[in-house]
Amino acid sequence: MTIKQPLRHAIGVFDSGVGGLTVLQALRRRMPHRDFVYLGDTARVPYGRKPPKMVAEFASGIARFLCDMGAEALVVACNTASAVALPGLAETCDVPVWGVIDPGVEAATRASHTGSVGVIGTKGAIGSGAYQRRLENRGLRVWAQACPMLVHLVEEGLANSPEAELLVRHYLSSRPEIDTLVLGCTHYPLLRPVIQRVAGKGVTLVDSADVTAERVEATLGGPPRCFVQGRVMHFVTGDPLAFTHTAHVIGGVEGDIVPLPLSELAKAEAEARAL
Amino acid sequence: MTIKQPLRHAIGVFDSGVGGLTVLQALRRRMPHRDFVYLGDTARVPYGRKPPKMVAEFASGIARFLCDMGAEALVVACNTASAVALPGLAETCDVPVWGVIDPGVEAATRASHTGSVGVIGTKGAIGSGAYQRRLENRGLRVWAQACPMLVHLVEEGLANSPEAELLVRHYLSSRPEIDTLVLGCTHYPLLRPVIQRVAGKGVTLVDSADVTAERVEATLGGPPRCFVQGRVMHFVTGDPLAFTHTAHVIGGVEGDIVPLPLSELAKAEAEARAL
Numbered sequence: 001m002t003i004k005q006p007l008r009h010a011i012g013v014f015d016s017g018v019g020g021l022t023v024l025q026a027l028r029r030r031m032p033h034r035d036f037v038y039l040g041d042t043a044r045v046p047y048g049r050k051p052p053k054m055v056a057e058f059a060s061g062i063a064r065f066l067c068d069m070g071a072e073a074l075v076v077a078c079n080t081a082s083a084v085a086l087p088g089l090a091e092t093c094d095v096p097v098w099g100v101i102d103p104g105v106e107a108a109t110r111a112s113h114t115g116s117v118g119v120i121g122t123k124g125a126i127g128s129g130a131y132q133r134r135l136e137n138r139g140l141r142v143w144a145q146a147c148p149m150l151v152h153l154v155e156e157g158l159a160n161s162p163e164a165e166l167l168v169r170h171y172l173s174s175r176p177e178i179d180t181l182v183l184g185c186t187h188y189p190l191l192r193p194v195i196q197r198v199a200g201k202g203v204t205l206v207d208s209a210d211v212t213a214e215r216v217e218a219t220l221g222g223p224p225r226c227f228v229q230g231r232v233m234h235f236v237t238g239d240p241l242a243f244t245h246t247a248h249v250i251g252g253v254e255g256d257i258v259p260l261p262l263s264e265l266a267k268a269e270a271e272a273r274a275l
Numbered sequence: 276m277t278i279k280q281p282l283r284h285a286i287g288v289f290d291s292g293v294g295g296l297t298v299l300q301a302l303r304r305r306m307p308h309r310d311f312v313y314l315g316d317t318a319r320v321p322y323g324r325k326p327p328k329m330v331a332e333f334a335s336g337i338a339r340f341l342c343d344m345g346a347e348a349l350v351v352a353c354n355t356a357s358a359v360a361l362p363g364l365a366e367t368c369d370v371p372v373w374g375v376i377d378p379g380v381e382a383a384t385r386a387s388h389t390g391s392v393g394v395i396g397t398k399g400a401i402g403s404g405a406y407q408r409r410l411e412n413r414g415l416r417v418w419a420q421a422c423p424m425l426v427h428l429v430e431e432g433l434a435n436s437p438e439a440e441l442l443v444r445h446y447l448s449s450r451p452e453i454d455t456l457v458l459g460c461t462h463y464p465l466l467r468p469v470i471q472r473v474a475g476k477g478v479t480l481v482d483s484a485d486v487t488a489e490r491v492e493a494t495l496g497g498p499p500r501c502f503v504q505g506r507v508m509h510f511v512t513g514d515p516l517a518f519t520h521t522a523h524v525i526g527g528v529e530g531d532i533v534p535l536p537l538s539e540l541a542k543a544e545a546e547a548r549a550l
């Protein structure tokens with residue numbers, strides 16, 4: 001199979017599945033004239049409970065593939081991959097790379113007045129300590145909680161359900177007094193109403209998607225190269241129909257969806273290892 | 276890609292993912308000398324929330340593929356696929372086909388003394404009404420509940436966790452007096468301890484895996500063709516590493532795991548449609 005470079009000057013965005021579409025949407029809101037190439041690694045989703053080394057290898061292959069596709073910048077729209085793969089990715093590709101963690105940490109630092117913040121995410125993201133270290137380095141007291149079931153709530157279309165209420169209450173039950181809570185997973189913005197209700201009105205929720213898009217725009221934005229609406233191309237490693245179906249709960253997909261055999265990513269992973 | 280018939284006189288077993296491994300294990304316990312070909316459609320998992328027509332097409336392609344691989348009998352080790360695809364499958368393949376629903380229904384009928392039974396399963400399985408209709412046709416009063424989050428509990432390795440307790444209590448909270456509860460999903464046997472605790476000691480839990488294996492053995496069993504341990508071959512449409520990783524929570528995988536491109540199943544689906 002030969003895949004041609006589909007879009008020039010595009011921003012590459014990737015995630016293990018549909019969650020990164022919330023980041024893609026935030027990027028497109030700020031840079032509507034840009035082209036984007038999205039890769040959803042749905043054949044290997046979820047990353048959150050996989051060994052960090054495995055996720056880092058997946059990420060390096062995907063980054064390489066997106067660069068080969070002509071991406072001139074990359075956004076790792078997945079907290080788990082940002083946590084475990086980001087330092088290595090800069091070496092794999094010769095383009096700027098953003099994760100979703102640093103922007104979230106900056107926004108939380110700006111938002112907190114009391115110095116006590118919380119962060120929730122997948123097992124992988126929280127287990128890596130990536131958020132906690134960065135927040136503590138900025139002098140904040142940090143409460144962190146892995147919430148392995150929340151992604152599934154969103155993907156099952158249960159963001160507003162008794163199950164969501166039960167599980168969010170459970171995961172937040174041990175929190176101390178905090179004034180800011182980082183939603184450390186791209187799926188969680190869909191749970192914002194129930195999380196806000198349970199956390200209380202006084203707690204500021206930080207959505208990394210939006211602050212990441214702000215930072216990417218600040219660096220790459222500039223004047224648009226043209227004024228037509230940018231295009232989006234989606235590569236998925238699993239079934240395109242299943243991707244479309246699950247993406248409905250995130251607000252749907254606009255643009256082409258192209259199946260990408262894992263063998264293509266295996267080649268890209270081997271190339272990345274050889275660097 | 277050309278895939279050769281790997282095993283002769285094998286029993287084909289398929290599921291959307293790892294759940295069917297509980298059925299495979301039950302079959303192997305009863306027929307240890309048999310060869311098995313397992314197919315886990317992990318690139319398109321979960322089936323439980325997909326449209327019935329889509330699941331039926333997936334199933335017909337998979338059945339066709341397993342027959343092409345030389346399977347001389349098929350077990351649909353997935354409640355959702357059994358519910359929506361079974362009548363059609365008999366036409367696709369010229370070999371005996373078993374689902375997991377009828378054996379579960381028979382076992383529940385035998386187990387119930389009061390005539391009041393319950394069944395829990397995925398949205399797809401419960402939404403299809405397949406269990407309810409069959410149980411009611413046998414004169415039983417039926418309480419049915421879709422439990423969309425329970426599969427995820429098992430796959431996250433949270434079968435013994437506060438989340439499991441919370442969610443099982445939630446899903447069983449509206450049940451009337453029942454004396455028998457059918458575990459209408461291949462993942463649920465892993466949740467047996469918490470379900471038994473919440474349902475109460477007086478409730479008989481019916482695990483379809485075991486009763487299905489009993490029925491298949493009764494028809495196919497006979498004297499073993501040879502006395503060496505049978506072999507198992509696993510085809511997976513998603514990533515083999517991810518399959519192995521998730522399969523750990525079900526008790527692990529024994530035998531080869533071979534990646535199967537979805538394009539092979541697409542061919543088989545087209546063949547099945549042409550019949």
